[in-house]
Amino acid sequence: MLRPDGPIRKARHFLNHLLFSGKETIILDPSLDDAAPPTAPIREWILLNENIEQLTLEFSATSPRDHRQLDGNKLTKGIKAQYSPINPSSISIPLDIQLQRERERRQPDIVDDNQYLPFESRDHIFYLDYSDLFRKTPPGQTIPREFSSWPVIGGITKDGKRTPTIDPRPFTPISTGINVSDSRHGHGTGLGQNVTTWSASRLHDWLKCPRSGWLNRVLKANQEELQSEDLDSRTHGNLLHFIHHDILCHILKMKIGEEFDSINENRENISIGNSYLSKNEVMKVALESLDSRAPWLDRTDAVSIHRLQVLTGMNREQYNEWLANPTPVEPKGRIGTIIEAEFSISDGMPIGIEWDTDNYDEDGIEIDIPSEITSPHMQKLPPIRVKGQIDRVDQVPFDKDGKLWFNKDGDNSIAPLKLTDSDWKPKRLIIIRDLKTSESKSSKERHNIGLLEELQLAIYARAWEIAHPGDLVVGVGISLFSHKTSHNLEISNVFPHINKLDIGIISRTTEDLYRFPNENNNPSSDQFRAWLTHRLSVSLGVANNAKLGKVHPTPSKKVCTYCSVKQICDVKMEDGF
Numbered sequence: 021m022l023r024p025d026g027p028i029r030k031a032r033h034f035l036n037h038l039l040f041s042g043k044e045t046i047i048l049d050p051s052l053d054d055a056a057p058p059t060a061p062i063r064e065w066i067l068l069n070e071n072i073e074q075l076t077l078e079f080s081a082t083s084p085r086d087h088r089q090l091d092g093n094k095l096t097k098g099i100k101a102q103y104s105p106i107n108p109s110s111i112s113i114p115l116d117i118q119l120q121r122e123r124e125r126r127q128p129d130i131v132d133d134n135q136y137l138p139f140e141s142r143d144h145i146f147y148l149d150y151s152d153l154f155r156k157t158p159p160g161q162t163i164p165r166e167f168s169s170w171p172v173i174g175g176i177t178k179d180g181k182r183t184p185t186i187d188p189r190p191f192t193p194i195s196t197g198i199n200v201s202d203s204r205h206g207h208g209t210g211l212g213q214n215v216t217t218w219s220a221s222r223l224h225d226w227l228k229c230p231r232s233g234w235l236n237r238v239l240k241a242n243q244e245e246l247q248s249e250d251l252d253s254r255t256h257g258n259l260l261h262f263i264h265h266d267i268l269c270h271i272l273k274m275k276i277g278e279e280f281d282s283i284n285e286n287r288e289n290i291s292i293g294n295s296y297l298s299k300n301e302v303m304k305v306a307l308e309s310l311d312s313r314a315p316w317l318d319r320t321d322a323v324s325i326h327r328l329q330v331l332t333g334m335n336r337e338q339y340n341e342w343l344a345n346p347t348p349v350e351p352k353g354r355i356g357t358i359i360e361a362e363f364s365i366s367d368g369m370p371i372g373i374e375w376d377t378d379n380y381d382e383d384g385i386e387i388d389i390p391s392e393i394t395s396p397h398m399q400k401l402p403p404i405r406v407k408g409q410i411d412r413v414d415q416v417p418f419d420k421d422g423k424l425w426f427n428k429d430g431d432n433s434i435a436p437l438k439l440t441d442s443d444w445k446p447k448r449l450i451i452i453r454d455l456k457t458s459e460s461k462s463s464k465e466r467h468n469i470g471l472l473e474e475l476q477l478a479i480y481a482r483a484w485e486i487a488h489p490g491d492l493v494v495g496v497g498i499s500l501f502s503h504k505t506s507h508n509l510e511i512s513n514v515f516p517h518i519n520k521l522d523i524g525i526i527s528r529t530t531e532d533l534y535r536f537p538n539e540n541n542n543p544s545s546d547q548f549r550a551w552l553t554h555r556l557s558v559s560l561g562v563a564n565n566a567k568l569g570k571v572h573p574t575p576s577k578k579v580c581t582y583c584s585v586k587q588i589c590d591v592k593m594e595d596g597f
Contacts (some may be wrong), residue, residue, distance in 0.1 A: 031061045039065075109200045113590070119201065120146075120575070120591040123193070131175035135161050135183055139169060142396070143194045147576035147593075152185040153472040154529060163532040166541045171396050171554065186533060186554070187472060188396070189227055190562045191574045205591075206230060206572030213238060213566040217384040217405045218559075220476035227475065227562045231573040234566075235585040242584035256327070257457035259314055260501045261411070264358055264455065265373050266309035267302060271295050272370060279379070280371040282415055282448070283426055290422070292359075293366025293522070299359055300348035306355045307332065308346060331355050354501065361505035365414075367422055367521040368451060372413035377406065380487035387482055387556060392538045393438055394557050401560040402567070410480045412453040416494065420517045435485045435492045437553045438536055439514060440545045446492035451509060451523065452481050457501045463525070467508035470498040471529055471551070475562075478555030494518060494548070497527070512548035 039045055050056035051063060066072065091101035095111065105111055128141045152174050157163045158181035164172045171186035195207040202208065211234070215222075226233030235241045268274050272289055280287070289295040292302060310317070310331065317328050320336070328339055333352025342349065351359045377385050384405030391400040418424040430447030454477055458466050470477050481493040495518065497509035507524035519526060534550035535543035543550075575593040586592040 028060055031059075032064075035061045035065065112198070112201055113204075116201065116204065116590050119196065120205075120573070123196075129175050131183065132178050135177065136164075136167060136169075136172040137175050139396075141173060142188055143192065145173070145188060145191055146193055146574055147191075147579075148185065148188065149182075150469075150473055150578060152182060153187055154468045155182060155184040157184055157532060158182075162541075165532050165535045165543060165547065168541050170535055170537060170539070170541075184533065186395075187558060189558060190230070190565050190570075191572075192565065192570065193572065193574075206234075206570055209569065211569035211571050213569070215563065215566060217407050218563055219406065220408050220474075220479050223406075223475050223479070223559050223562050226566055227558065228579045229574045229583065230565060230571045231589065232579070232583050232585055234571040235588070241588060243587060253457070253459075257501070259310075259331075260354060260358065260457055261455055262313055263306055263309045263355060264501070266313075267292065267306055267359070267362070268370055268373060270305050270309075271297060271302070274370065274373055276374050277376060277379075278372075279375055279413075282369065282371050290369045291362075291366045293363040298348065299351050299363060302359050302362070303351045303356060304346060304348045306359060307342065307349070310355065311343065329353070354503075354505070357503070357505040358501060361499075361507055365507050365523050368414035368416050368523040369425070370412060371415050372410065375410045375413055375484075377408055377483055377487070380483075385483045385486050387479070387486070387559070389437065389553060389556055389560060393536045393553050394560070395537050395554045396557075398537050401557070401564050404560055404563045406479050406483060406559075408476070408480060408483070410452060410484065411455040412499070413484065414451045414453065414523070416449045416451060416518060416521060416523060418449065418515070418517075420520045422521075430490050432490050434489050437482075437549060437556075438545060439549055447490035448488075448492070449515065449518075450484060450488075450491050450493045451495035451497070451511075452477060452484060452493055453497060453499045453507065453509075454480070455499045455501065459502065461500075461502075463498075463500045463502065463504070463506040463508060464527070466500050467498040467510075467527060468529055471496075471510055471527075475555055475559050478552050479559060481552060482556055493552075495523070497524060499524075510548065510551070512546050514546050514548075 047062060047065075049062060049066065050059045087103060091103055091105075094101050096114075123144075124146050127145055127147070128137055131137055155174065158177065158179070161177065161181070161183055164170065164184055164186055171188070172183075173188050174183035174185040176182055195202040213234075222233070222237055225236055265276050269276065271292055272280075272295070273287060274280055295302075297305075317324050317331075317339070325336060329335060331353050332339060332355060334342065350356070384407045386403050386405050388403035389401065392398055394401055415425065418427060425448070427445060427447050430445045432447075433444070435446065436442050436444055454470060456466055456470070461469070477496040477498075481496050485491055485493055492514075494515055495509045495511040497507065499505070499507045508527055509524040510527050510529055511518050530547045530551040534547045534554055536545050536550050536553065539545060573589060573591050575589070575591055577593050580586050580589075580592045580594065583589070583592070
C-alpha cells in the first residue's frame with residue numbers, strides 16, 4: 021500500500037532542499053491569498069520559525085501590469101487600448117483556440133444523396149473519427165471500392181447513417197489568410213525537415229498530428245514520463261516478446277535477428293505445432309525462459325506476485341515447487357495462451373524474428389511508388405528511406421497440403437505493387453506479423469488499428485519485398501498477447517488456398533474498401549495490394565509534408581488525450597469529464 025502522506029513528505033523534503041540551497045531565501049506564504057490552495061509544509065515551517073523576517077509589499081492600483089490588464093479587457097470588448105502592445109503579433113493569440121474550433125465546426129460532414137464527400141473537401145478537414153476507417157457501409161450505399169471516385173471520405177447520409185472513410189491523412193488544411201495566425205500554426209516558412217531515414221513510429225507521430233511530431237521529434241519538447249508503481253507496460257510486453265522468441269529459437273533452432281534461409285536449408289520442424297514436443301513440454305521451455313529473463317519474479321512484493329499469477333497461472337508456492345523440479349506442465353496464464361495460439365498456426369513456417377532492415381542496407385530501405393498509383397492525387401511523391409525491425413516473418417506454402425514451399429519458376433525481381441496485368445510470379449509467399457500487447461483492446465480492434473490507422477505493417481511488408489526479390493507478402497496482421505493470444509491476418513486474394521491454411525484468424529477488413537486510384541468503379545485488382553499501396557502513399561505524403569515544413573496542428577480527442585506535448589499546445593482538444 022502507498023503511504024497516504026507521501027506527497028506531503030516529499031514536499032517537506034523539497035522545501036528543505038530549497039532552504040539550504042542559498043544564504044537567503046524568500047518564501048511567499050500562499051495562505052495570505054484566499055484563492056490559493058493551502059500548502060502544509062510552508063505553514064509548518066513558518067510556525068516552527070518565529071524569528072523569520074516578514075516582508076509585506078503594497079502594490080499601486082495603477083501598476084504597469086494593471087495598465088496591461090485594462091488594455092487587454094478593452095481589446096476584448098473592441099475598445100481602443102490606451103497603450104501600444106509590446107508585441108503586436110501576440111494580440112490574436114487568445115483567439116487561436118476560438119478560430120480553430122470555429123474551423124472545425126465548419127468541417128464538411130453532410131453528404132445527403134452523394135454518399136461520400138466531394139474530393140475538394142480534403143482542404144477543409146482537420147480531424148477524423150477513427151471509427152469511420154473500419155465502419156461497415158450502410159445498406160443501400162455503394163461500398164468505397166466500387167464508388168465512382170476513390171479514395172472516398174465518408175459523411176452523414178440523409179438517413180442519418182455514416183459511410184466509411186479511406187484514411188485522408190496527412191491533413192493539409194488551407195490557411196486562414198491571417199498571416200500572424202497562420203505563422204503560429206504551421207503555415208510559415210523555414211520549418212522544413214531534412215529527415216534522411218524514417219522509422220514507422222516517427223512517421224506515425226507526424227501522421228497523427230504534424231505539430232506533435234515536430235515538437236516531439238525535432239524540438240524534443242515532450243513531457244517527462246511519470247514512473248508507475250506497477251510494472252511498466254513496455255517491460256511486460258517486451259518480456260512476453262522475448263519468451264515467444266525463446267520458444268521459437270529453442271525448438272526451431274532459430275536466432276534472433278538472423279533469417280532462416282528456407283531456399284537453401286532444411287530443418288526438422290516447420291513450426292511449433294508440427295514439432296515433436298507437446299504443449300506441456302513447450303510450456304516447460306517457456307517457463308525456463310521466464311526464469312532466466314525475469315528473476316525479479318522471486319520477490320514477494322505485490323507487483324511480482326500479481327505478475328507471476330498473470331504470466332504463469334501459478335501462485336508463489338506452485339512456482340517455487342516447479343523451479344525446484346522443472347517438468348512439463350499444462351499451459352496456463354498469458355504464457356500458456358501464447359503456446360496455445362502457436363499450435364493454431366502450424367501451417368506457417370517462421371523464418372525471421374526481429375529481422376532488421378540493416379541486414380539489407382544500413383542506410384535504410386528506399387520505398388518508392390509510381391505516380392499513377394499514388395493516392396490521392398496520382399502525383400509523384402519523393403521516396404523515403406525506412407529503418408526498423410520486423411517482429412516475426414513466416415513463410416506459407418503454395419499448396420494447402422504444405423508440400424510446395426518454393427516456386428522455381430518465380431521471378432528474381434522485386435514484386436510490383438500492382439499485380440494486375442502483370443506476368444510477375446513469386447518464388448516465396450510471406451506473411452508479416454507485428455507482435456503487440458494490450459490490456460484494454462480486443463484482438464480484432466487492435467488488428468484493425470494496425471491495418472487502417474498505423475503505417476508499420478505496410479512499411480515492413482514492402483521493406484521485406486524490396487530486400488528479398490522474388491518474395492511476395494500475401495498477409496499481414498497483429499498478433500496480440502493479451503488475456504488470450506491471437507494471431508490475426510489480412511490476406512491477399514491472389515492465392516485462394518491461403519484461406520484453408522492454419523495461419524491465424526483471417527480478416528476481410530480491406531475487401532470492400534481499397535482499390536488503386538487509377539481504376540474505375542469495376543476494379544479487378546487485389547484489394548490487399550491496393551491497401552498496401554495506399555498506406556505507403558500516406559507514409560510518403562507524411563514525409564513530404566515534413567520536408568515542406570507543414571507543422572500545423574490537427575487536434576482531436578483521441579490524439580490529444582495521449583499527446584505528450586498537449587500542455588504547450590494552445591489549440592488542443594480536451595475531453596470532458
